[in-house]
Amino acid sequence: MDSTRPLAKVNDQVYEDIDPKMEWVNDAGFDTLLVRLPGFTKQQLRIQAATGDRKLKITGKSSQRNNKLIRFNKELTVPSVYNLDQIRAKFEGGVLYIKHPKKNISPAMPVHENNASSTAEPQKPANEKPEDGTSGQD
DSSP states (O other), rough: OOOOEEEEETTEEEEEEEEOEEEEOOSSEEEEEEETHHHTGGGEEEEEETTEEEETEEEEEEETTTTEEEEEEEEEEEETTTEEEEEOOEEEEEEEEEEBBBBOOOOOOOOOOSSSHHSSSOOOOTTTTOOTSOOOOO
């Protein structure tokens, strides 16, 4: 974890606010945000995506010894290059992987109609001279 904030005490519960280390891994069709959360379990994490303001909220709370809780709260704006409704997360080995699929931003391929003229050789006009230079008349 990158940094901690001073401890807060609420109802005999001591809270330590942390700022977990995060990094991006870039791939062709998606980018993955890695959030390092040693000491946390999947059940202690919550991820929410708000479509209106394109915000991704990641929170967590982990019970420690001596009546102490470690917690964090991150809110990130998801750029419009990602499909917000297709973001997926998994937690494994103390790392939260949040996969951000990229929108297809390449130009659309032209749609070809499926007819005989699209696959046949081009037709020469009937009045065109033969390629050997003769008119076809003797």
